[in-house]
Amino acid sequence: MHLTESFAIGIYLSMLILIAIFSYRKNQSSSDFMLGGRKMNFWLTALAAHASDMSSWIFMGYPVKIYNIGISYIFVAFGLILFMFLNWKYVSKKLRLETEKYQALTFSSYFESRYSDTSGMIRLLSAIVSFIFYSIYISAGFYGLGLLLESLFQIPYHYGVSLGFFIVIPYLYIGGYITLAWTDFFQGMFLLFVILLVPIFATESIGGFSHLFEKLSEKNFFSQLIPEHSFYGLILAMMMMLSWGLGYFGQPHIVTKFMGIKEAEDTKKSKWVGMSWQIVTLAAATLVGMVAIEFFQTVDFEDQLIFVKMVKSLFSPFFSALILCAILGTTITLADSQILVLASCITEDFYKRILRKNASSKELLTVSRLSILFVGLFSYAVAMQKISSIYELVEFAWFGLGSSFGPLILFSLYSKSVNKQGAIAGIVTGCFLSILTPTMNAAYALTLPPMILAFFGSSLAIYTVSKWTTQREAV
Secondary structure: OOHHHHHHHHHHHHHHHHHHHHHHOOOOOHHHHHHHHHOEOHHHHHHHHHHOOOOOHHHHOHHHHHHHOOHHHHHHHHHHHHHHHHHHHHHHHHHHHHHHHOOOOOHHHHHHHHOOOOOOHHHHHHHHHHHHHHHHHHHHHHHHHHHHHHHHHOOOHHHHHHHHHHHHHHHHHHHOHHHHHHHHHHHHHHHHHHHHHHHHHHHHHOOOHHHHHHHHHHOOOHHHOOHHHOHHHHHHHHHHHHHHHHHHHHOHHHHHHHHOEOOHHHHHHHHHHHHHHHHHHHHHHHHHHHHHHHHOOOOOOOHHHHHHHHHHHHOOHHHHHHHHHHHHHHHHHHHHHHHHHHHHHHHHHHHHHHHOOOOOHHHHHHHHHHHHHHHHHHHHHHHOOOOOOHHHHHHHHHHHHHHHHHHHHHHHHHOOOOOHHHHHHHHHHHHHHHHHHHHHHHHHOOOOOHHHHHHHHHHHHHHHHHHHHHHHHHO
């Protein structure tokens, strides 16, 4: 390992350790560990919700698509911005109030209470679906860490993943939700600084913004905003918006941030802080992909490492490592948010609901920490297989979670006609279609949109099954 890179990363990790130590003193119960005792201010909530959304995908997934596909891929960013705004406006406040009303610490316990499910089926299904997709999602984070550390230190990928595991797990094990909130805030500000700094420096190194836009115009880059310049291309652009944007409603690691805010009314202020951060971040990430077209004259490296290679070309080893800690930070933030959600499901929905209904708060806290270790180890094992790209892993998990839980969250907040049978049908249908659709696409060379089909299929199942079972019970 290079001493300068190690020193830079050591500084960054020391900051995370200090945050974990500071927040450890505040954890007194399982409620504090899972939701911070619902005491988070609007700044922390805003940055936590958005920083936990942007994984290594913002550095190693999205810019590559702009680079390879072109400016039309910006519709994905438009979709993310639009639907996260809708999430803040129509979900955040109501979900905060409803989960407190039912004293729910997890989204699945909220579903169970909301639909009076005494059988435990909703909780069990939620836990199974969460485990399937979060295991893949978390493994994508370890995958990103493995690639980053492999690039920085020229160590084998598997060593990088192992090192990433020992970075991610310990401080979450110590601190819990409050640790994540403060870490998200710190890393959200750092990410914003880095994602702005790098493309600006890169643009200046090739002659400035006027030169960049002139060269891109010569390549007809901007004229390709609408694919194929046709109505069909416009439909494709709208599908890109929906395919990622709809997923926001069903991402537990994001919506649980709404549940932890101190005052429901503060979600309005959080909305504007968070949305401002997201717009600037996605705009800068788009610029990374654009400047890469001129920055790299020959492409002989792994596509996912465009941002990493750009940083290493522009800065000294020490500052390169420090800047690339932003990837390390976003990956840690997202992985830990997801691990905490999944560990909470195991603790609340399996251990407490099925094994130990009268477990004490201290006992549940211990189980939560053991669950964190178990989830981390399982995802680590998946990441070691290096089965796909970061983008494909994130896409699969995002679509699965969004379509399994998103429709039900919306129905639970805005409809009184849904029952537990409809809720179960929605989760099962969303999960099934989100897995079936990409499988069919691969087998038959189709281009069906998994998120759109699964999301609306789940919504239809919730509505029709609820209506049918209600009518049958009335007879």
